[in-house]
Amino acid sequence: MPEPISQVDYWNGAVGERWTTMQEELDRVFAPLTEALLAGAGLRPGERVLDVGCGCGDTALRAAGQVGAGGAVTAVDVSRPMLARGRARAEARAGSGAPVAFAPVAWIEADAQTHPFEPEHDLALSRFGVMFFDASLPAFANIRRALRPGGRLAFLCWRALPENPWVNVAREAVLSVVPAPAPSPPDSPGPFRFADGEALAGLLERAGFARVAVAAIDRDIEIGGDAEAATRFAVTVGPVSGLLRDLDDPDLRARAVAAVRAAMPGGGPVRLGAACWLATALVPG
Template sequence: MPEPATQTEYWNSDVGERWVTMQAELDRVFAPLTAALLDAASLRSGERMLDIGCGCGETALLAAERLGAGGAVTALDVSRPMLARARARPATGAPITWIEADAQIHAFAPGHDLALSRFGVMFFEESRAAFANIRQALRPGGRLVVLCWRALTENEWVSLPRDAVLGVVPAPEPPPPGGPGPFRFADGAALAELLAQAGFTGAAVAPVDRAIAIGDDIGAATRFAVTVGPVAGLLRELDDPALRERAVAAVRAAMPAEGPVRLGAACWLATAFNPG
């Protein structure tokens, strides 16, 4: 995982391109989690919504359908290739404005009814300042609804292939505590406290657990596991093709043998409100 100062560079590198290539597959895999997020958001016709870290656009597009033509969505991300994919996808319902920007410092227009994010808030350099900036974009009483990963060890869809790879290659240095990364908010109580420090009220954090299908068979599941996410990062560091081949074979061998590969995913669903 990159250092905080390189997040924009990181998501505009081949990593962003890889997520674009896998867009349809990622949306399918994460669909049960996306549905949980959107249901919790209780979107109402005509509302104005922010999508923080919108990626290739799935959450913004689905929200726009629920908000209807009288609503409005502003979706932003730092990744140019992912935004290009988002802009190219067909949209219905509320108009969507796509913005290449960093939510930590972007000068948002005020008055939004809610800010929503699916796996987009864990990569901030300064999380408290970022959440405070997002809060200022909300109307009084406006709500924040975010989905983020719990601990790596609780997320079988990552830990199973990662453990397999670490049987072949050395373990990486652990990320600095509190630094950007997919499991930045593994501690739900700390996340709730952070939201309070950013000026939100009524912060609540609830677990969301789903089995997600990472592939229709072992081959598809292995491809998914080694193409995106933490395991892909481990393999990207390997210069030895033979070692990489052994690592991929280890991932394949670790997958369940029959039918679609379903593994556990564990998230926090955090909600909070702008005072007023």
């Protein structure tokens, strides 16, 4: 059995390139969830924000607009192609002549699990970036150390796979054609790592956070303008793409994609349920 790929290699390889290419589409699909995150984070003018796993910069750029010129945003990720897209978006916005005063954004290629951040941030936020830590407890403890006393944490992570039809509809269709993969080891990096909200709250408390709250967020997200577009999205992004990536038999792959297409509702835009946790917490002091 091949050695598992590291998260750094994973997000700097084909997956990172693909997510960079699909940046606009992904931001559109996840927009209702991003809005829920930013509303729950409660950004204030003048704050210093740390965006953990910033990807192509959607949340970092939105935060920069909300905290304004008196604030600052540090956007950190391990993915070079995604950071490059974030920087390019920031430069394009700066050159657009937009009247809104944005905070400066520092784009840092680093691993938030271990990077020695200055303890100066008012808020650490993340949209689906925290599920991929190698070791969650020390990673969250390091993020806590990046926050000043009284600082806040707010992030989105996925709830259980069966609660997320936007993934599970396509996954069940693929598994009607190809064998199910071996289960991942417990607490290994992956999108549904924090499906147990009670366990997640306990983890954050052990990492040194106080007033931890884990609230359910449910939204319908549009994964495609029609069934064909939704199928392309479903087999390109996330766990379903992993099921298809290593198939050597092109006919088997075509059958799996056809099964996904048959499972998609027709008659217009495809909207499926997405279920997340919005986790918030404070640093004591």
